[in-house]
Amino acid sequence: MNNNSAPLLQVENLRTHFHIPEGTVFAVNGISFNINEGETLAVVGESGCGKSVTMLSILGLIPIPPGEIVTGKAIFRDKDLIKLSESEFEHLRGDEVAMVFQDPMTSLNPVLTIGKQITETLRTHLGLTQDAAEQRAVELLERVGIPEAASRLGNYPHQFSGGMRQRVMIAIALSCNPSLLIADEPTTALDVTIQAQIVELVLHLREQLHMTIIWITHDLGVVAGLADRVIVMYAGFIVEEAHVDDLYENPRHPYTLALLGALPRVDRRRDHRLNSIPGAPPNLLVEPQGCPFAPRCTYVIDRCWAENPTLVPIAPEHKMACWVDTSTIMTGSR
Amino acid sequence: MTRFILRRVLQAIPLLFIISIVLFFLMRNMGDPIATMAGRQITRPADRARLTRQLGLDKPIYIQYIYWLAGNDWAKTDMDGDGVAETPGTRKGILRGDFGTSLVNRGKPVIQVIGERLPNTLILMLASEVIIILGSLIIGVYSAIRQYSAMDNLMTGLSFIGYSMPIFFIALISMYIFGVLFQRWGLPYLPTVGMFDPKVGKTAGQIALHMVLPVLSMSIISFAAYSRYIRSTMLEVMNQDYIRTAKSKGLPRREIIFIHALKNASLPIVTVVGLDLPLLLGGAVVTERIFAWPGMGRLFLDYVSRSDVAVVMGILMLIAVAVIVFQIITDVVYAWLDPRIRYEK
Amino acid sequence: MTDAEVLTTKIPRLSQDEIESPPLTLGQLTWRRFRRHKMAMFGGVVLILLFLYSAVGSIVLPESYANFTDTNLRLQAPTSAHPFGTDAVGRDILARTIYGGQISLLIGLTAVIIETVAGVLIGAAAGYYGGWLDAVLMRITEAMLNIPEIFLLIVMAKEFGGKIPSVTFFGREFSGSVIVIVMIIGLTSWMYLARIVRAEFLSLKENDFILAARSTGTSNSGIIFKHILPNSMAPIIVSATLGVANAILAEAYISFLGLGVQPPTATWGNMLDGANSYLESAPWLWFFPGMLILLTVLSINFLGDGLRDALDPHSRAV
Numbered sequence: 001m002n003n004n005s006a007p008l009l010q011v012e013n014l015r016t017h018f019h020i021p022e023g024t025v026f027a028v029n030g031i032s033f034n035i036n037e038g039e040t041l042a043v044v045g046e047s048g049c050g051k052s053v054t055m056l057s058i059l060g061l062i063p064i065p066p067g068e069i070v071t072g073k074a075i076f077r078d079k080d081l082i083k084l085s086e087s088e089f090e091h092l093r094g095d096e097v098a099m100v101f102q103d104p105m106t107s108l109n110p111v112l113t114i115g116k117q118i119t120e121t122l123r124t125h126l127g128l129t130q131d132a133a134e135q136r137a138v139e140l141l142e143r144v145g146i147p148e149a150a151s152r153l154g155n156y157p158h159q160f161s162g163g164m165r166q167r168v169m170i171a172i173a174l175s176c177n178p179s180l181l182i183a184d185e186p187t188t189a190l191d192v193t194i195q196a197q198i199v200e201l202v203l204h205l206r207e208q209l210h211m212t213i214i215w216i217t218h219d220l221g222v223v224a225g226l227a228d229r230v231i232v233m234y235a236g237f238i239v240e241e242a243h244v245d246d247l248y249e250n251p252r253h254p255y256t257l258a259l260l261g262a263l264p265r266v267d268r269r270r271d272h273r274l275n276s277i278p279g280a281p282p283n284l285l286v287e288p289q290g291c292p293f294a295p296r297c298t299y300v301i302d303r304c305w306a307e308n309p310t311l312v313p314i315a316p317e318h319k320m321a322c323w324v325d326t327s328t329i330m331t332g333s334r
Numbered sequence: 335m336t337r338f339i340l341r342r343v344l345q346a347i348p349l350l351f352i353i354s355i356v357l358f359f360l361m362r363n364m365g366d367p368i369a370t371m372a373g374r375q376i377t378r379p380a381d382r383a384r385l386t387r388q389l390g391l392d393k394p395i396y397i398q399y400i401y402w403l404a405g406n407d408w409a410k411t412d413m414d415g416d417g418v419a420e421t422p423g424t425r426k427g428i429l430r431g432d433f434g435t436s437l438v439n440r441g442k443p444v445i446q447v448i449g450e451r452l453p454n455t456l457i458l459m460l461a462s463e464v465i466i467i468l469g470s471l472i473i474g475v476y477s478a479i480r481q482y483s484a485m486d487n488l489m490t491g492l493s494f495i496g497y498s499m500p501i502f503f504i505a506l507i508s509m510y511i512f513g514v515l516f517q518r519w520g521l522p523y524l525p526t527v528g529m530f531d532p533k534v535g536k537t538a539g540q541i542a543l544h545m546v547l548p549v550l551s552m553s554i555i556s557f558a559a560y561s562r563y564i565r566s567t568m569l570e571v572m573n574q575d576y577i578r579t580a581k582s583k584g585l586p587r588r589e590i591i592f593i594h595a596l597k598n599a600s601l602p603i604v605t606v607v608g609l610d611l612p613l614l615l616g617g618a619v620v621t622e623r624i625f626a627w628p629g630m631g632r633l634f635l636d637y638v639s640r641s642d643v644a645v646v647m648g649i650l651m652l653i654a655v656a657v658i659v660f661q662i663i664t665d666v667v668y669a670w671l672d673p674r675i676r677y678e679k
Numbered sequence: 680m681t682d683a684e685v686l687t688t689k690i691p692r693l694s695q696d697e698i699e700s701p702p703l704t705l706g707q708l709t710w711r712r713f714r715r716h717k718m719a720m721f722g723g724v725v726l727i728l729l730f731l732y733s734a735v736g737s738i739v740l741p742e743s744y745a746n747f748t749d750t751n752l753r754l755q756a757p758t759s760a761h762p763f764g765t766d767a768v769g770r771d772i773l774a775r776t777i778y779g780g781q782i783s784l785l786i787g788l789t790a791v792i793i794e795t796v797a798g799v800l801i802g803a804a805a806g807y808y809g810g811w812l813d814a815v816l817m818r819i820t821e822a823m824l825n826i827p828e829i830f831l832l833i834v835m836a837k838e839f840g841g842k843i844p845s846v847t848f849f850g851r852e853f854s855g856s857v858i859v860i861v862m863i864i865g866l867t868s869w870m871y872l873a874r875i876v877r878a879e880f881l882s883l884k885e886n887d888f889i890l891a892a893r894s895t896g897t898s899n900s901g902i903i904f905k906h907i908l909p910n911s912m913a914p915i916i917v918s919a920t921l922g923v924a925n926a927i928l929a930e931a932y933i934s935f936l937g938l939g940v941q942p943p944t945a946t947w948g949n950m951l952d953g954a955n956s957y958l959e960s961a962p963w964l965w966f967f968p969g970m971l972i973l974l975t976v977l978s979i980n981f982l983g984d985g986l987r988d989a990l991d992p993h994s995r996a997v
Contacts, residue, residue, distance in 0.1 A: 349822055349825065352819070353822045356819075356823070357834075361834070494718075494977060494980055494981065494984075495973070495977060498924070498973055498976040498980050499976070500931050500948075500969070500973070501932075502931075502935050502951060503951075503973060506951070506954060506955060506958065506965050506969065507969075509955070509958055510958060510959075510962055514959045514962075612825075612826075615827050616827040616828060616829035616830065619830070619936075620829075620932060620935070634830070634833070635936065638834065638837050639837070639938075641837075650826065650830060653826065653827065657825045657827070658825055661825075
């Protein structure tokens with residue numbers, strides 16, 4: 001990994017709110033992270049922690065209103081994406097940055113053929129003719145492992161299985177050779193066996209195309225095989241950031257510990273109870289005060305309620321936001 | 335696909351029978367057919383008895399229904415009153431296309447009576463439907479794209495008013511403004527009576543001119559309702575995941591709205607528009623009365639009040655058939671447009 | 680951390696906001712959502728005003744005044760003595776709109792009661808019992824739906840018209856035609872609700888809580904009325920509300936065509952009958968009753984829209 005050149009994407013202090021009748025949802029509360037070319041960054045957290053909203057904010061896909069990007073920068077190749085106009089975004093999306101979404105059933109247009117949904121991207125960004133675009137579409141489908149690709153161009157999404165649909169989505173995303181691929185929980189809606197296939201496909205393609213990938217998931221199992229670095233998010237904050245090996249070997253934030261502890265493990269006794277994290281997810285309608293994880297944290301101290309800890313480095317390339325040094329208080333079995 | 339159509343047609347047939355039975359029974363009490371036929375003359379008892387037998391009114395009601403349905407030329411009527419049936423009837427029955435003869439216009443076939451007026455109503459309905467579809471599409475899509483803008487709120491408010499108005503009120507107001515006031519103010523004004531000016535003759539231009547106000551009255555209510563419906567359908571579609579995908583692909587906005595969104599939105603719209611027929615027909619009745627337009631609606635009103643059962647039944651059956659046929663057409667078009675139905679795995 | 684500290688910190692603590700906002704009942708939630716719908720509130724207020732207009736007005740101006748004809752005063756434009764003008768036989772239009780309003784609103788409400796009861800019973804029976812009962816009821820429903828309402832109304836009005844005698848109610852005499860109108864509107868509008876209720880019953884009866892009720896021995900009618908029906912109140916309420924608008928319009932249409940309520944009883948609809956002969960000379964004849972119909976129907980539509988949103992936020996508004 002080349003850390004000397006400037007990062008491909010640099011996000012600084014991103015804050016996104018949603019204004020709904022019940023109040024303001026504080027979805028993303030000051031996120032900063034970088035990703036370098038060729039890296040695969042995993043963003044981990046439970047539903048509602050702001051991981052999707054972060055990516056959608058960067059790509060300008062948040063509906064405004066009710067959304068509002070209060071502050072923040074997202075520098076991609078010397079351009080601040082937050083300040084981009086809609087027409088500038090139209091050039092960027094699909095071409096340099098592409099996104100794959102969670103549910104392939106609803107993310108593909110049911111009344112348009114697969115062929116059309118691939119070729120339109122090619123024709124918009126690369127200016128190909130209809131024939132050239134269709135040829136390339138067939139190539140792409142073959143690349144993602146769709147059998148009899150040529151005859152399937154005229155099929156509609158409902159004529160494919162779930163795994164196939166996700167492959168199609170990946171094909172669409174890769175059609176214009178984007179520099180950055182953002183995958184928002186692409187395997188969550190699929191069967192476990194299909195999940196593995198998709199992850200393998202992405203690994204394969206990553207090698208071939210030297211892609212930079214941001215992979216959002218709540219599944220720590222997937223992260224291990226895929227990511228170079230990991231960001232752990234909670235309630236719109238980043239609570240830990242580390243290289244993947246480091247995270248699994250030296251997890252420090254109580255939330256990360258809890259997540260890892262909650263993983264079912266093959267090497268534990270079968271009657272060992274799964275550790276779940278007590279309490280409920282945070283109420284995002286309340287302006288965050290103090291550490292958002294405090295209500296559920298095993299290690300909470302008074303300071304946690306009063307002040308929200310900032311993200312500080314605790315080791316080379318390993319940052320964490322917590323007042324408590326959990327490495328000194330390891331309790332329970334691992 | 336053909337099986338689908340066939341199935342719907344087969345389902346429709348018993349329905350039509352049920353409708354005809356319901357209507358037939360309703361019609362029985364609609365006044366005295368013999369008195370209608372006689373007009374202002376008083377019938378002599380002998381004539382009355384003869385007509386009763388001729389019209390089959392002395393038979394039990396289910397026999398009357400069968401005669402209406404399948405005719406009575408295969409059965410014998412007792413014409414001379416001697417208690418012995420010897421003359422075959424003259425009616426062929428609905429199933430063979432014989433709707434009987436009008437009671438008011440003695441002996442004139444019902445089909446002819448209706449046929450004279452039907453095209454006039456069809457012109458109105460066709461013009462209204464075109465305006466409704468085009469207008470509500472334009473306003474609906476525009477309002478959805480510019481949600482919450484001043485224009486959108488204005489359109490929403492006007493739509494509510496539009497479909498809360500009784501059609502005759504719309505007609506009267508438009509007549510007053512465009513017919514009376516405009517004339518008073520020296521502006522070119524629109525005619526408010528009939529289909530054409532007798533002095534000028536039945537030209538296309540005259541008909542077009544006289545059509546404006548009736549068509550306006552007939553379209554406003556549906557136009558208001560549908561523009562709101564299209565707006566909310568478009569909004570729902572625009573919130574779907576696949577639109578977010580389309581945006582993430584960097585497609586130009588026009589393409590997203592008119593190809594990705596509209597194609598999906600058009601499905602429920604087709605359904606709703608196709609089922610508009612009954613409303614338009616109902617509107618025609620009132621509109622034709624106000625504007626003295628010689629159409630089928632006005633015919634219906636007149637002939638109901640004069641108890642011409644044959645014509646009224648004819649019109650009602652025609653309407654029922656049209657409504658059902660339109661339903662089937664709508665279903666078929668919907669199935670054809672939605673690839674999920676058309677290409678079932 | 681001492682053992683005591685570990686013990687106490689393991690108990691999840693409620694944050695401030697969770698303590699401060701207690702859960703709301705369904706009714707409270709609905710009312711809150713409704714309140715936010717400004718148009719619905721506006722509609723509600725206008726309706727109350729219209730009710731007051733008809734109610735209070737009839738205290739101020741007696742019915743005999745509304746029916747008092749004075750041909751010397753015929754077709755007068757609005758003046759201070761007759762703020763809405765006079766009609767073709769010299770009756771005061773303002774008074775007639777007051778009493779007409781009473782009849783129109785009364786017809787609207789009673790017709791809706793009939794059609795709601797009919798629609799719910801038929802829909803519930805079809806949806807709950809299924810089988811041949813469902814098939815028969817639905818065929819009849821479909822058959823009636825296939826004939827446009829106004830044609831049915833005209834035919835029925837002709838058929839039943841004049842056959843029902845006047846009725847005296849609370850010391851006021853109502854002509855038989857009012858009862859006829861209420862009946863036929865009720866008889867031609869139940870189909871929409873029946874279909875909705877049937878759909879609700881079809882989906883709700885598969886639920887586990889119904890199974891539970893049945894296993895504890897609740898009778899069929901008990902299940903229908905105590906368990907399923909309360910859970911499908913939302914569409915019934917919305918349908919009933921919008922049904923009032925439809926009934927008022929239906930009465931207006933049929934009376935306008937001369938087949939509805941007969942004079943001298945006034946309704947907003949029959950006041951417009953023959954108005955197009957006086958289109959130019961006396962626009963006040965049709966303008967005021969027409970406006971009142973419009974205001975009433977508009978407010979009900981606003982109200983119904985708000986109710987629909989309040990009771991089911993996921994519904995598609997029209």
